[in-house]
Amino acid sequence: MKLAKQLFNFYLNSSIHVALSVFSLTWITLIEHQVLFDKQVLCFVFFASIVGYNFVKYFGLAKFHHWSLVFPKAIRKLKAIEILSFFCFILMCYYAFQLEENTLICIAVFGGITFLYAIPFLPRHLFLDKHQNLRSIGGLKIYLIALVWAGVTVFLPLVNQHFTIDINVVLTGIQRYMFIIVLMLPFEIRDLQYDSLKLSTIPQKIGVKQTKAIGVLLLFAFFFIEFFKDEIASVHTIILLVITIITSVFLVCSKVEQKPYYSAFWVEAVPILWLVLMLLNT
Numbered sequence: 001m002k003l004a005k006q007l008f009n010f011y012l013n014s015s016i017h018v019a020l021s022v023f024s025l026t027w028i029t030l031i032e033h034q035v036l037f038d039k040q041v042l043c044f045v046f047f048a049s050i051v052g053y054n055f056v057k058y059f060g061l062a063k064f065h066h067w068s069l070v071f072p073k074a075i076r077k078l079k080a081i082e083i084l085s086f087f088c089f090i091l092m093c094y095y096a097f098q099l100e101e102n103t104l105i106c107i108a109v110f111g112g113i114t115f116l117y118a119i120p121f122l123p124r125h126l127f128l129d130k131h132q133n134l135r136s137i138g139g140l141k142i143y144l145i146a147l148v149w150a151g152v153t154v155f156l157p158l159v160n161q162h163f164t165i166d167i168n169v170v171l172t173g174i175q176r177y178m179f180i181i182v183l184m185l186p187f188e189i190r191d192l193q194y195d196s197l198k199l200s201t202i203p204q205k206i207g208v209k210q211t212k213a214i215g216v217l218l219l220f221a222f223f224f225i226e227f228f229k230d231e232i233a234s235v236h237t238i239i240l241l242v243i244t245i246i247t248s249v250f251l252v253c254s255k256v257e258q259k260p261y262y263s264a265f266w267v268e269a270v271p272i273l274w275l276v277l278m279l280l281n282t
Helices: 002-013 016-032 039-062 072-096 101-118 141-160 167-193 202-206 208-228 234-253 262-267 270-280
Strands: none
Touching: 002 016, 002 072, 016 039, 016 141, 016 167, 016 270, 039 072, 039 101, 039 141, 101 141, 141 167, 167 202, 167 208, 167 234, 167 262, 202 208, 208 234, 234 270
16 A cells, blocks of 8 residues: 555656646647547657656756755655656657657747746846746746646647647637636645745735636636637537536635645546546547
């Protein structure tokens, strides 16, 4: 049991779970727009998500080698994540070389945003704390992450297939942006007890109740945008409604003092469930 728990925690801490969520949303885009399964872009997205998330989460920690004297167990876990990330980086590069040129341009843009999100690069007076990266600018975090997720999971796979970026694709991108913002709100509510007030997260600025209300409104918009598309698949719309309801329940039930896996596993599993439902109905 202890080993199973350790493996499960490694699965979460090493960003494999969140990478599966990104992978799932990317595959959903292909299904929605009736595009053939694209192994290269899906594998790239999966491995790149592990590398990108681990880079953002652990870049600062990896620099403190003296931590090994104080927190040896934590450092051993970090080393294991670094090794996993290294092999994922190699696989990411392997699949990147198989993608189209326009796709690589998109990757460079979204990769650049991810890089600047973690790395100090601007003058100190523009920031609210000492980190000097995009992550530290008050209120910007959730919108940057939603932008990258929407771009990677909607536009990247379609660009690689030379799919025309029409109004339906744009509406899907808007839906995905809204969905990711809502999906992140339980995390922001949870992190109220940890986040510096300088981050100016949505719950910090307007409170938990108002945050939930805005999230529910965004989910309504997320669902009803579907009816503005040129073609509406009834089965996909029903699945979208189910996902909207499930996400709203997770949001409304979220609180500051959450159980350990509430957001990190269950909330992030919603895109995986969405993909499973789509695959069962194709």
